[in-house]
Amino acid sequence: MQGVLDILRRRQSARIPFDSKRPVAKEDLKQIFEAARWAPTAHNMQNFEIIIVDDKKILGAIESIKSTVSETFIRENYEQLSFSEEELLRKKVGILGTMFPLAWRTPGYKPDKDIDSRRPIQTSPVMLIVVYDPDRRAPASEGDFLGIVSLGCIMENMWLMANSLGISFHVVSAIGTDPVEKEIKRILNIPDHLKIPFAFRLGYPVSPPAKYLRVRRDIEDFTHHNRFGNRWKESKDSGSDQ
Numbered sequence: 001m002q003g004v005l006d007i008l009r010r011r012q013s014a015r016i017p018f019d020s021k022r023p024v025a026k027e028d029l030k031q032i033f034e035a036a037r038w039a040p041t042a043h044n045m046q047n048f049e050i051i052i053v054d055d056k057k058i059l060g061a062i063e064s065i066k067s068t069v070s071e072t073f074i075r076e077n078y079e080q081l082s083f084s085e086e087e088l089l090r091k092k093v094g095i096l097g098t099m100f101p102l103a104w105r106t107p108g109y110k111p112d113k114d115i116d117s118r119r120p121i122q123t124s125p126v127m128l129i130v131v132y133d134p135d136r137r138a139p140a141s142e143g144d145f146l147g148i149v150s151l152g153c154i155m156e157n158m159w160l161m162a163n164s165l166g167i168s169f170h171v172v173s174a175i176g177t178d179p180v181e182k183e184i185k186r187i188l189n190i191p192d193h194l195k196i197p198f199a200f201r202l203g204y205p206v207s208p209p210a211k212y213l214r215v216r217r218d219i220e221d222f223t224h225h226n227r228f229g230n231r232w233k234e235s236k237d238s239g240s241d242q
């Protein structure tokens, strides 16, 4: 049991450049796809396709797609940020503001096409683009909520497998927003009716990644015993409702 928890705790985001000269072995990619294969999906829809991009020219073309950071992103991003480690430790949720470029953490900032919102994609040995068909919906699921949750299960399975193999993993979700999505669909010849929920960069860091503070709520912060608001206690006598 401890082994599973260790794998879960060690999984983390790698928002860093990868070594372009160190490819991800095909055997390892196969393991990552095997993990995707066995992910749970609503109605066992298996509602995903994965495009493996390791052609430097195509990666370069993806990296150079022009995009702006929306005002909505800047406003909502700001709401999730902490500006010191103390603040983040106290809140237990969110991200340290220093993870983002200054313009992305400045409310009221007027988006400008000159903001560089690009990620180090061309130097990544491989990028995996996940694609799904929004018309193949989880039955009677409003907004295909369950279908979309299923994509999250696929993400997590692949991420855990990659990290277990010592491969760093970075989710790039901006890729699924217009105009980037439209341009990627053109470059990769993806049929129009399909959507890109997210993509991942995979590889090995150029230099050892700096440690960053990762926080989580405590168990009793999010568990409720029998009734909402009635905190579940971790201690042995937690069986009794208060």
Ligand SMILES: Cc1cc2nc3c(=O)[nH]c(=O)nc-3n(C[C@H](O)[C@H](O)[C@H](O)COP(=O)(O)O)c2cc1C
Pocket (backbone or CB within 6 Å): 011, 012, 013, 015, 094, 095, 170, 171, 172, 173, 174, 198, 214
């Ligand atoms: C659905 C989803 C989308 C995400 N999109 C991005 C993203 O676009 N860029 C990014 O750097 N991290 C992204 N992340 C990573 C989260 O920010 C990260 O998991 C969270 O801050 C916790 O940090 P950890 O992964 O190191 O534990 C995403 C994670 C999920 C589950």
